[in-house]
Amino acid sequence: MDRPLRLVAANPLDRLARTLEALLVVASQPLSTEELAEACAEDPERVDLALAHLGERFQEGRSGIILERVAGGWAFRASRGAADACSRLFERPVERGLSQAAMETLAVVAYLGPCSRPEIARLRGVAVDSVVAGLVERGLIAEAGREDGGAVRYRTTPLFERVFGLESLSVLPRLDDLGETDDIRARLEELAEKRPA
Amino acid sequence: MAMPVRELELDLEAFEGPFDLLLALVLREELDLGEVDVAGIVLAFLERLAEREELDLDACGEFLVLVAALLELKARALLTGEEGDLEDLDPAEAAEELARRLAEYRRIKEAAAWLVERLDEESDRYYRVGPAPLAPVVERRLAPQDPAELAKALRVLTAEPPAVSLAHLELRFPPVEQFLGRFRALLARRTRFDFDTEVEQLTRVEQAVAFLALLELRKAGEIELSQAAPFAPIRVQRNAEPQTERTGTWTARSA
Numbered sequence: 001m002d003r004p005l006r007l008v009a010a011n012p013l014d015r016l017a018r019t020l021e022a023l024l025v026v027a028s029q030p031l032s033t034e035e036l037a038e039a040c041a042e043d044p045e046r047v048d049l050a051l052a053h054l055g056e057r058f059q060e061g062r063s064g065i066i067l068e069r070v071a072g073g074w075a076f077r078a079s080r081g082a083a084d085a086c087s088r089l090f091e092r093p094v095e096r097g098l099s100q101a102a103m104e105t106l107a108v109v110a111y112l113g114p115c116s117r118p119e120i121a122r123l124r125g126v127a128v129d130s131v132v133a134g135l136v137e138r139g140l141i142a143e144a145g146r147e148d149g150g151a152v153r154y155r156t157t158p159l160f161e162r163v164f165g166l167e168s169l170s171v172l173p174r175l176d177d178l179g180e181t182d183d184i185r186a187r188l189e190e191l192a193e194k195r196p197a
Numbered sequence: 198m199a200m201p202v203r204e205l206e207l208d209l210e211a212f213e214g215p216f217d218l219l220l221a222l223v224l225r226e227e228l229d230l231g232e233v234d235v236a237g238i239v240l241a242f243l244e245r246l247a248e249r250e251e252l253d254l255d256a257c258g259e260f261l262v263l264v265a266a267l268l269e270l271k272a273r274a275l276l277t278g279e280e281g282d283l284e285d286l287d288p289a290e291a292a293e294e295l296a297r298r299l300a301e302y303r304r305i306k307e308a309a310a311w312l313v314e315r316l317d318e319e320s321d322r323y324y325r326v327g328p329a330p331l332a333p334v335v336e337r338r339l340a341p342q343d344p345a346e347l348a349k350a351l352r353v354l355t356a357e358p359p360a361v362s363l364a365h366l367e368l369r370f371p372p373v374e375q376f377l378g379r380f381r382a383l384l385a386r387r388t389r390f391d392f393d394t395e396v397e398q399l400t401r402v403e404q405a406v407a408f409l410a411l412l413e414l415r416k417a418g419e420i421e422l423s424q425a426a427p428f429a430p431i432r433v434q435r436n437a438e439p440q441t442e443r444t445g446t447w448t449a450r451s452a
Binding site: 027028029068075076077078080082083086087090092094095098099100101103104106107108110111123124125126159162163164165166172173175176178 | 255258259262265266298301302304305306307308309310311312313315316318319320321322323324325326327
């Protein structure tokens with residue numbers, strides 16, 4: 001930062017970084033390295049290099065704007081420190097008031113998608129038509145082709161990944177690791193202790 | 198405040214503790230479901246429900262699903278070894294399938310819980326959200342075209358199309374009387390004949406009309422028809438005394 005402006009301007013990587021900054025500030029959703037490279041007419045490797053450079057500058061504690069890797073791409077967001085101020089001015093309509101049923105349906109689609117309404121209903125044991133319609137309306141899931149039988153299948157959208165702050169679906173915890181309470185013994189013993197002798 | 202079903206405290210003879218622990222033990226087969234008083238669980242839930250002013254539909258739905266699965270599981274377990282089969286599945290298999298589904302549902306619930314937690318952690322992330330940008334319009338590249346070729350193609354289209362022949366649509370039905378006469382003449386000479394052999398040489402339409410004639414004769418009681426099996430040759434036999442009474446029966450039945 002203390003270098004003379006003239007030198008900064010002369011560095012081609014800096015120029016690329018500034019172009020990327022401009023693209024990201026205009027974008028309303030994450031841009032992939034490939035998209036950025038195409039827009040800049042540059043090598044993806046050089047774009048990654050410039051993004052790393054930007055990432056150092058736009059990080060928590062150093063800037064009010066944060067560069068984050070999310071939903072398979074790169075995007076700017078507000079720093080967490082500005083969250084309170086943001087909350088007074090901005091709404092978060094996408095995730096407001098998601099019901100338990102909606103979260104379970106989202107989980108099914110995120111983990112097992114693309115899957116159809118009958119498949120989700122079989123897992124949850126109840127009809128899911130209105131829940132699915134609500135999630136589609138929020139933009140968290142979207143249609144993704146049809147089954148052989150003709151039922152529409154659904155998958156989660158990049159917006160879902162963005163709302164939940166996921167780089168991609170692969171960062172979700174493994175389903176096999178969930179639902180298994182390892183401390184059952186410990187809890188049984190704990191209960192036994194509590195129980196009046 | 199939401200009422201977590203999994204934390205429902207139970208005080209049953211066979212088990213004392215939260216509901217989700219009971220589920221976990223049942224799924225791990227560390228607790229025999231046959232010993233568990235499911236009605237007791239329902240009572241405990243209803244008591245908890247009554248303590249609240251508001252009806253928590255989510256909790257009720259979750260509870261219903263879990264208790265229904267538990268009940269079915271228990272029913273299967275109790276019926277093991279008996280003759281009565283439920284839905285063709287053998288009880289052990291059915292119980293296993295139910296247990297599998299229950300475990301699957303539990304995992305999904307855990308996944309949903311993880312998502313809720315994640316959403317909470319990420320609630321201080323603000324970012325710009327907009328509609329998806331317009332997809333770039335794909336330019337359709339056309340191969341270079343020769344105007345003369347286009348004119349040639351158009352000329353073909355402007356030519357008068359040949360008149361369409363409807364000849365094949367005209368079916369000529371010979372009169373039924375023709376066959377009535379023919380069969381009667383035949384029956385005057387012989388007491389019986391084979392219908393199939395008789396019409397073998399005829400066209401399909403003629404065969405159909407010949408069959409109509411056969412039905413007419415049968416209706417009038419002039420002949421008896423027999424056929425050994427579907428698609429077997431139809432045998433026609435002259436009726437010694439035409440019976441008008443039988444004709445009535447036939448008409449009524451065939452109506």
